[in-house]
Amino acid sequence: MHEMSIAMQILDIAMKEAKVNNAQKVLSIKIRAGELRGIVSDLLTNCFDIISKGTMAEEASISVEELPLEAQCSTCGRIFRVQNYTYQCPHCQSKNVETVQGLELVVQEIEVQ
Amino acid sequence: MKIEVMKDILGANDAIAEQNRQAFKRQRVLVMNLMSSPGSGKTSLLERTVEALRGKVRVGVIEGDIESTKDSERLAKYEIPVVQINTKSLCHLDANLLSSALKKIRLKDIDVLFIENVGNLVCPANFSLGEDYKVMLLSVTEGDEKPLKYPLMFREADVLIINKMDLLKHTNFDVKEAEGNALKINPSLKVFRISCAARPQGLKGWLEWLMKCLEAKKKA
Numbered sequence: 001m002h003e004m005s006i007a008m009q010i011l012d013i014a015m016k017e018a019k020v021n022n023a024q025k026v027l028s029i030k031i032r033a034g035e036l037r038g039i040v041s042d043l044l045t046n047c048f049d050i051i052s053k054g055t056m057a058e059e060a061s062i063s064v065e066e067l068p069l070e071a072q073c074s075t076c077g078r079i080f081r082v083q084n085y086t087y088q089c090p091h092c093q094s095k096n097v098e099t100v101q102g103l104e105l106v107v108q109e110i111e112v113q
Numbered sequence: 114m115k116i117e118v119m120k121d122i123l124g125a126n127d128a129i130a131e132q133n134r135q136a137f138k139r140q141r142v143l144v145m146n147l148m149s150s151p152g153s154g155k156t157s158l159l160e161r162t163v164e165a166l167r168g169k170v171r172v173g174v175i176e177g178d179i180e181s182t183k184d185s186e187r188l189a190k191y192e193i194p195v196v197q198i199n200t201k202s203l204c205h206l207d208a209n210l211l212s213s214a215l216k217k218i219r220l221k222d223i224d225v226l227f228i229e230n231v232g233n234l235v236c237p238a239n240f241s242l243g244e245d246y247k248v249m250l251l252s253v254t255e256g257d258e259k260p261l262k263y264p265l266m267f268r269e270a271d272v273l274i275i276n277k278m279d280l281l282k283h284t285n286f287d288v289k290e291a292e293g294n295a296l297k298i299n300p301s302l303k304v305f306r307i308s309c310a311a312r313p314q315g316l317k318g319w320l321e322w323l324m325k326c327l328e329a330k331k332k333a
């Protein structure tokens with residue numbers, strides 16, 4: 001359950017940003033999570049609720065936008081959606097492909113007051 | 114007020130992992146991060162590997178477990194440096210835990226450092242430690258569909274060791290299917306089939322690859 005470690009990092013990042021901006025309260029946090037990271041959104045929210053108690057982010061809601069797995073073929077250059085985790089270009093069948101989306105784990109935006 | 118943040122959540126871990134990597138580089142220590150589900154044979158692989166390298170290569174081990182020192186005790190008889198990390202509730206090692214453990218080991222005195230991660234096919238894949246290679250084990254008693262269930266681990270791994278080959282005949286594990294599934298996710302994955310138990314088999318390829326990596330690291 002890596003969601004707990006992830007939640008701690010999110011709280012850390014949100015608190016630092018809030019302080020820098022002289023905020024009193026964090027209202028919401030937007031996360032972008034790549035498909036391969038396997039983040040369970042409900043679990044992340046639960047973990048965050050536990051560790052944020054007593055902080056100015058304790059009432060913050062977390063939303064997770066999942067980014068689908070995409071790769072680029074190094075042979076023909078095309079970008080494609082990776083289906084069933086198969087790293088093979090559907091256009092030219094090359095296996096020489098690189099992930100271009102799906103490994104992200106980013107705090108995109110916070111809303112504060 | 115909305116604030117655009119765009120900060121990498123794993124950034125703090127990755128920064129410490131990079132410091133670890135630099136420390137390993139300075140001392141030219143080859144570092145392998147061993148990952149698998151509980152009971153796949155990480156400690157057994159370590160035992161066979163340490164036995165094979167004895168007198169030739171100086172090995173050190175970092176043992177990651179939620180609780181207990183059982184694995185460290187198993188390795189104590191080889192008289193090599195072993196540092197135990199008990200993560201308590203944490204289901205994976207992270208770069209910071211490793212960094213603290215490194216204070217208890219003299220990198221100068223070792224050539225290869227094996228880090229035995231907490232048994233878990235999910236979480237350890239997310240946390241870089243500063244290792245040179247991620248080595249994962251899958252035992253034939255687990256199931257050949259595992260790569261499809263734990264894609265990040267199989268994608269991140271450099272090496273896949275299929276262990277407990279001696280038990281194959283007692284299972285419905287299809288080795289070709291397992292390898293095929295793993296290679297779909299990670300076409301450049303290096304695969305070894307081995308047994309670590311009573312009659313070790315297939316270790317030669319793994320040990321040769323290890324020695325090649327060590328040579329390259331010493332020259333780097």
